[in-house]
Amino acid sequence: MTGTPTYAAPTGIAEATALLTQAQDPAVLSGGTMLVPEMSHRTRRPDLVLDLRNARLSGVRVEADTLTIGAATTYRQVLDTTLPGGGAALAVLQTVARGITGGPQIRNRGTVGGSAAWANPSSDVPGLLVGLDATIRVDGAGGHRLIAAQDWVTGAFRTARAPAEILTGITAPTRPRHRFGYVKFKLAESSWPIVTATCLASPVGNVVLSVGGAFERPLRLSLAGVPADLPERELRTLLAEQIAAADPTPWTDVLADGAYRARISPVIAARAVQQALAKDPNSGEEPWTSN
Ligand SMILES: Cc1cc2nc3c(=O)[nH]c(=O)nc-3n(C[C@H](O)[C@H](O)[C@H](O)COP(=O)(O)OP(=O)(O)OC[C@H]3O[C@@H](n4cnc5c(N)ncnc54)[C@H](O)[C@@H]3O)c2cc1C
Known part of the structure; x- marks a missing residue:
């Protein structure tokens, strides 16, 4: 054209x-x-x-145990959300929104759905959605489809969305009793992520983890019953084995090459797990952690 x-x-x-x-x-x-x-x-x-400005697709809602994020919800709107009951899912989403670089301009204009649709391997959102076990809704002339976040990104800058479909919303379980960790490794305050890790830990130590930034598609891992005092070296080894077994395609861009990203991903992932497991759920403290 x-x-x-x-x-x-x-x-x-x-x-x-x-x-x-x-x-x-x-x-x-x-x-x-x-x-x-x-x-x-x-x-x-x-x-x-x-x-999409008039399409009424922005806003965050909590219903029962489900967090719903309209596709056109900006990072600013996420940060301004004060809804009770958003659980670990809303807490980690707000941590991500707070850490988006580019300053107020990007937080005020950039949207969660836009980042998911863009599917840049170096963005925070695609990996976050996998860690949240989110579901993505797309609407087309023939109706709508629901796509698991794990199946959403099909490659670098590619998604399961057809050209005539619109990403309209994202849902995720709120996980009210889970704790979370989110770690973003980047070169400088103003740079984009090189590796991100999102971790949600259940009260009995079942851990779901996603690694973003390092690979063409975000990687989902799960660890059952991880002891909170597992030494970091052992945790890294465990995660490195799982990552190697998944055999993901490393992502290279101007910020870092794929081999480097792959090498540091168990380190960043281990930090996110440690954040999530750091607090005693019976201590009466706020049950979520943030970086
Ligand atoms: C200076 C700067 C710093 C940034 N820092 C970060 C960072 O730290 N971490 C990070 O993750 N990202 C970062 N970003 C990227 C930012 O997150 C994204 O730019 C933003 O979230 C994209 O949303 P948008 O609404 O602006 O998308 P748009 O620019 O409107 O759209 C992006 C793409 O998605 C498509 N699209 C958008 N919405 C939909 C939809 N609902 N359905 C179908 N297709 C759609 C568009 O056609 C386009 O191809 C940064 C960007 C800039 C410019």
Whole structure:
């Protein structure tokens, strides 16, 4: 496409998906922190820009034991959420939102759904969603599909979403009794992540862990009944074995090469596990940790 794209800001999903099916190379616009620079550099030249601003897709809700995040929810909205009952899931999401680099501009404009749809291996969100055992909803003209976060990213910058589908929302179990750890390793305060690790630990030490940034697709690991006092060296060895067994494809970009990322991923993962296991659930302390 060489001309000026058509712009539309539909007020609902049905209208949005109908417009998408009529376009040849549509682009969904959420916060625009990635899409707008791409269009400015002319590396992306869609025939339709479908702006989600009026589609009522932003906001965070807690119902029963489920956290729901609208696709167009900004990091700022996540941080401003004061809902009770969000459990470890909301706490770790807020930790991630707080740590997004780029300052207030990116936190005010960038969205959780935009990051999930972008599927940059170096982003925080894809790995986080795997660690939360989240489910991603996409809507198309034929209805909606629910996709497990583990199956969402199919490769670097690739997802299970079809071009005429919109990511509309994300749900995750709140995990009210779990504790969490989130560790992000980066070169400098202003740089993007090199490796991230999200860990949720149940009261009896069952641990679900995801590693992001290091591989083309986030990696999900689980450890049953890990003792809180397991020496760090043994924990790293255990995690290194699990990562090697999964044989993920390392991710290389300008920040770090894949071999380096793969080598440090057990170290970062072990730190997240230690954070999650650090506090005694019977101590009366706030049961979640943050980095
Ligand atoms: C300076 C800077 C620092 C940053 N730091 C970090 C960081 O530390 N960690 C991190 O993880 N990220 C970081 N980011 C990336 C940021 O997280 C993402 O830019 C943001 O979350 C993307 O959301 P957006 O709404 O702006 O996406 P957009 O730019 O609107 O869209 C991104 C892509 O996803 C598609 N898309 C968006 N929404 C949907 C949808 N609902 N359905 C289907 N497709 C959709 C668009 O078409 C586009 O291809 C940074 C970005 C910048 C510019």
